Amino acid sequence: MRFSDFTSYDLILLAQGLGTNIALFLVTSLIGLLIGLGWALVRFYRVPVLAQIVTFLSELLKNSPVLVQLFLVFFGLPALLHIRVTPVTAATITLSANTAAFVYVIAVSAIESIEREQVEAARVFGITRWQVLRHIVTPQAAAFAVGPLVALLVNQLQVTSLISVIGVVDLTKIGHILNMRTLKPFVVWTVVGLLYYGAAKLVALLGERFENRLRAHSAWRGL
Amino acid sequence: MHFDLSILLPHLGFLARGAELTAAACALSLVGSVVMGALVAIARTSASSTLRRIAFIYVDLFRNVPFIVQLFFFYYGLPELGIYIDAFTTGVVALSIAGGAYASDTIRAGILAIDQGIIDAAEVSGLSRRKIFTRIVLPIALRTSVRPLGSVLINMILTSSILSTITLNELTGSAQIVVSQTYRPFEVYVVLLCAYAALTYLVSLAVTLLHRHLNRDMMEAVG
Incomplete structure (x- = not known):
């Protein structure tokens, strides 16, 4: 019966689990952001075939x-290609691709939110497509996209809890272990839930600060 | 490298039964979450500040805690309270509560978008407050929020795959069993991915049609 009680070491376990979630969240968000922006560039430059593939891929990832x-990456890829895929690698690949799909959609709608006249006017002045992207499209699109991106990040943080299913020892897995050992589901899952909640709130808060900062130049400061 | 979809043929019936279970769970949860969402939307638009606060906490909590943690909380926690329900019921309850948090937002937006003149007219006609709500406010709010409720449903279909972690053999759970029988994870999960994408695509088409049909008298306003 001795081992069915909570010990102070459980706190370290929980912290480690949360750390795994946050680390994977940060890494996959960064990779996903880069890939998603790359896909949006493919679309912006209307690269034939590739643009269609990217759109199809993002729809498939968004809608499954x-x-x-x-499971496809962790169980399917090793079986098909006869390679070794660790749970953490599989989680990184999947979450990055998934984030990229959503970033792509946000980036495309942000680019489309800019009136065509602006781009046309710039082109009339002889500005190249790259300069249009850099000086006209990107600053406005970034201000448009930051809100949806923060909402996406808060969501992706919660999605990281799924990696416990393929055996990554994250906060949910730790919760599972503690639940099985102590048989106190209410305490364990409440603590785990609150830790996730706190992390999500932190991401939302940081995102809000960043958004305010981006918009500071256009905010009315009074007289 | 070896890719052969024909090995799935003998298992299609089994997968279809899993899909039926997914459909049943999602249909019940959709009803549950709309009811839950409507109740919470009433609370969030009510005059009482206590009700508003409670409703806000509910929405905030269930939107910021990962669904898998909520599910484990119910699955392992309810028997502790002496409530013994099967995995299917637990899944439907958890999906309804989590979906209700999202549905309440869209229904609330629908309520807030109602023209004050309509409510004034109803009050002048001598309808009771209860009648005004159930016969006038709610039908209009639900009608205009069909499209966002559709995306709640699509999210629910995708989220229902997590029910496989509490031993419910819905579509994803059945696929895992097929994998363990055929040892062909790549083929099975590729088909599963496409099946979910096709399913959600069909649902979104149906929702658009329903939205157009219900709002046919105000097409220019809602598009």
Whole structure:
């Protein structure tokens, strides 16, 4: 019976689990952001064939469960290609691709939110497409996209909890272990839930600060 | 490298039964979450500040805690309270509560978008407050929020794959069983991914049609 009680070491376990979630969240968000922006560039330059492939891929990733994507990468890829894929690698690949799909959609709608006249006017002045992108499209699109991106990040943080299913020892997995050992589901899952909640709130808060900063130049400061 | 979809043929019936279970769970949860969402939307638009606060906490909490943690909380926690329900019921309850948090937002937006003149007219006609709400406010709010409720449903279909982690053999759970029988994870999960994408695509088409049909008298306003 001795081992069925909570110990102070459990706190370290929980912290480690949360750390795994946050680390994977940060890494996959960064990779996903870069890939998603790359896909948006492919679309912006209207690269033939590739643009269609990218759109199809992002629709497929957006409209299927992350759990199935994880299974496909973790169980499917090794079976097809006879390679070794660790749970963390599989989680990184899947979450990055999934984030990229959503970033792509946000980036495309942000680019489309800019009136065609602006781009046309700039082109009339002889500005290249790259300069249009850099000086006219990107600053406005970034201000448009930051709100949806923060909402996406808060969501992706929660999605990281699914990696426990393929055996990554994250906060949910730790919760599972503690639940099985102590048989106190209410305490364990409440603590785990609150830790996720706190992390999500932190991401939302940081995102809001960043958004305010981006918009500071256009905000009315009074007289 | 070896890719052969024909090995799935003998298992299609089994997968179809899993899909039926997914459909049943999602249909019940959709009803549950719309009811839950409507109740919470009433609370969030009510005059009482206590009700508003409670409703806000509910929405905030269930939107910022990962669904898998909520699910484990119910699945392992409810028997502790002496409530013994099967995995299917637990899944539907958890999906309804989580979906209700999202549905309440869209229904609330629908309520807030109602022209004050309509409510004034109803009050002048001598309808009771209860009648005004159930016969006038709610039908209009639900009608205009069909499209966002559709995306709640699509999210629910994708989220329902997580029910496989509490031993419910819905579509994803059945696929895992097929994998363990055929040892062909790549083929199974690729098909599963496409099946979910096709399913959600069909649902979004149906929702658009329903939205157009219900709002046919105000097409220019809602598009």
